[in-house]
Amino acid sequence: MARRWLLLVSLAAGLLAAAAGKRVPWWSIRIAQQQGPHACVVEQVPGTYMELWTECRYWMHRKICGQKTLIRYECCEGYQQLGEDSGCTAVKPLKNLLETAEDLGAGRFVAAIRGSGLAEELGKGGTFTLFAPTDSAFERMPASLREALQAGGAGNAVLLYHLLDGKLTSREMRADQLVPTRSAGHRIRLNKYSNQIRTANCRLLMRKDQKATNGIVHVIDGVLDPSSISNASVVDLVMQDGRFTMLTEALQRSGYLRELRDLPRAISILAPSDEAFQKLPARRREKIMRDAGAVRALLQNHVMPHPICKSAILSEHKMKSMAGNKLTFQCDRDSVFVDRSEARSDELMAEDGVIHLLDDVIIPDRAKSLLELAEQQQLDTFLSLVEVAGLRDTLRDGGDFTLFVPDEKAFRAMPERLREAARSDASAARRLLLFHGAEGRHLSKDIADGQVVTSLDRQSALRLQVHRSALGVEDAMVRQADLEGQNGVLHVIDRVLQPVSESAGDILRQRGGFSTFLQAMEKVMMTNASDLALHNQGACTFFVPNDEAFKELGLAKTDMLMGDAQMLAQTVKHHITDRMLPAGSFKPKLTYHVATKQGTVDVQKAGGQLTVDNARILKRDILNTNGIIHVIDKVLLPSSVVESTFKSQSATRRRANSRHTNHATSTSYSRRVTTSSFRSERRRHRSRRPGASRSRHSQTSRRAQTSG
Template structure:
């Protein structure tokens, strides 16, 4: 980063503090001086001393061949004495030949040359190589064999994603990209424009062509410049053969010659989505006429699922198809068509809600991280989360919601073991705070097995998660006490958008059923008092004696130790898990 800042500062200095304006006078058959050596970023102004003349740095007026200059330019002719014929800023190093194309002036010796000496930055490749924040881009350019090409005369405008931008791709996607030279080359060339474009040249709505024959769309909001969905974090690092702008996201190429299925299959960040579509046998559907709008979750969106969830989804084709169809709209909708509050129907029969805040576009709870990848049969928008279908629209009871959920297999097994499925399928209404599989996995080792083996204790703990009425998220208030079906209470804590039930956080609220509502939580709720243990003893002669910790030391019955053991008069010992602490 320090080197990058140094390069940026030196580039700025070279363009401002030390930039020089040089004057060349033009008269009858002469430019004076006829040869000039300047520095990168300097300006040359041609002044007419008399007669009709121009400045031509395109095609040699004598031979008819191109001068082969690093950059071509020319002016209109003028016969006004003292007029400025042309002004040129030289941002590319090299030698420039030029002449006067009026009449036979060039043949009479009216020719000139300018040598532009490069700064210390070097070529666009050398800037990338010397930047500690672009090691992955450097490796990619080398692997794609583009070093010589991008070290040529140019000019090139390079939008250079940082290492952090590449690391934002899933690890598998980055490795797959680096292993596929054709795909890698296409991605890299999508970041290069065959011309010289400074930040000042970029305008709102401008389309920048790339060497991959793609288009990058420019968005300007105040001082923020975006290239597609990436933000320019450092601009105008001047090179001998072009200019580099640092960006915070990898730009993925797209082409409307591909179907939406082709775009997903060829994308290095959609390997999991491609796998899911293949497992659901939907490739042919998404390769059809369409049109389709696909909200395509990146690999990291799937990585955010609890462990094992993806395998469960892939194993159930009906659920998988429902999930995938929840990401597809049967019309072509580009970002410009989306409006705040708009509802987008899906092939799954559900609706997705659009939220727009400034330049941020959200589909339900997912953020659009790259929009408008056009296809021959529709358009693809890349999103950062999976769009889960509203389970309440498919299932009818809180019990069927839990059974259908791929992240509640332990809770399902517990309810089955306790024989509470029929209860939770009844009229209700019920509010169920449903701990995920991860929540059960967080219990001490062996706790789940012990619970499943002790139906009375298991039943009381499960009923501690159920309220015998409807309680939607909007009904919950800070400090509210919710009575449970085991005659205990749960305490609600609300802090901003965070909702907690006792010590558990609500991670998804309001999964609505016909007989109530399910709120997904991240911790198993344990009754506050050990009364759940007392019911194990029906013999009135059995009395509680004392409590010890795992070291065998006597502790208070309400000890804050995670695990304590209650000792009873008949010699029974009960291990207790104090999860409230």
């Protein structure tokens, strides 16, 4: 391809930052389009032998092992430039396997094949796959391998080891695959990774799938050694190598050796050398070795469930070990690191995996002390209080303990008076910290809702809760659970815990403003204490209406509740649940159906405001020996009480209407009777008046006369 249109693009730091993890930026697309058709990206790491032919037109700018890559464009596989035309518009004629390899920069290896007489055999027919080392890789070949190349003629084992019968494309390669070669009894380990890297015996495939008349060529960055893959297992290789005697001892003492032998898949062993183990203090090393759980976790932490080649590590990548921990693999220009431990020398390969020699032991959480776990989580305030309280040796070497450790935000929210007292007074710091722990290992899988454990002060109780998506202790929520160390378990919580010694009733009486609810509680307790059953529980939630809430309910309804023992008991029970529910257990934009002792209420959180049915929570998380109190601004009436109240009010209205009707009827009757009597009396009075008889007589006479 003519130099005229080759373009070398240096990636500026700002462009890298803009493009990292995103789609291909517009400027890269524009540059690619300017190259014309069938031009593909070649990526190069400056100052190294590493080049990658992507066979892609568009490519994301990136760093490889911390270095900015350079990008150039060449003709894609099978194309070449035609005259002065832009791009690659001519189809390249197919050549045989060796000629194709020469054109791709593997001329010295091809010369070795021709010099051995193997070229004639390849020309007799059939198809092949050739792994062709570049000329620079051929020059870097070890002297022992160079000597091996010069013997054996056409039957040279090293040359034949680079040849497979038939065509094998990179698309057909599997994640971990052993394929037979033309070198009798020897196989190549092929691997492909999620970052599109392919390897052969951990040698990088720089250029893949180059077609020839009699097969396919893959260009690689190293000469393959048929003796590099041992017939022994990875476990046997570790035991036979004199650099891993302490690792071997740990494998044998733990019994993990047998499990590794029985694994059905290939693995990678990150093998710390004896020098790496000796970097650990002798006391700590012995403590780990005596702890079956810790040494097993340590060994599992050095086993990866698949073969990993150093050449496949291009940037920071996290992978899970057999212990379930994520290990960070990263690289620089010269080395590969696993959690800051350098992987030295080349890989040791076996039929069932790969071995990397490490210069440091990777300590898993299970082999760390609780204090180391706290340091790892940057729980600085807790660690400073440990020093003040004089508990360093206890929490480093003692156990087993479970610690509920407040995070930094929780300590900042703690009342300043209490925080300063703990920082300056060893006794106060000790009391505070001991209340945040319990004896034994309490992992989340072993915690039941309502479980109570005795704190390390051996006086106070810690009440544990299991919520839908979290764990709780007292009024705190667990933000990170199950950090299991060598001497216990650490849970990170969002509040500083304080022991309580007062009951719910005592706290409400002291605070004032809850006299009506307290009176209702006392009445229910006097008539039938079993309805509440609070005497043996310390994990209830009380939704307590203040006196203003009862005023809003109205005097008539309040009097009605207080006067009806059954309705009062139902109402009080509707404000109590049998579970401890801190405010932190409720998440926004969700509705929680909470069972009370009488029915169900709906709890919601929106904009930081908690509501229970139609009542707002005014004050939350008031701890007491009976559980936790939330103050609300309305009385919660159960449906049975609402219905009874409605019926009672209806009956009262009917009675009132009846009395009104009867009174009106009686009044009307009385008026009628009075009027009649009054009229009769008037008639009698008139009959006594003078002239009245004459008048009647005259009338009679007149009637008689008329009649006559």
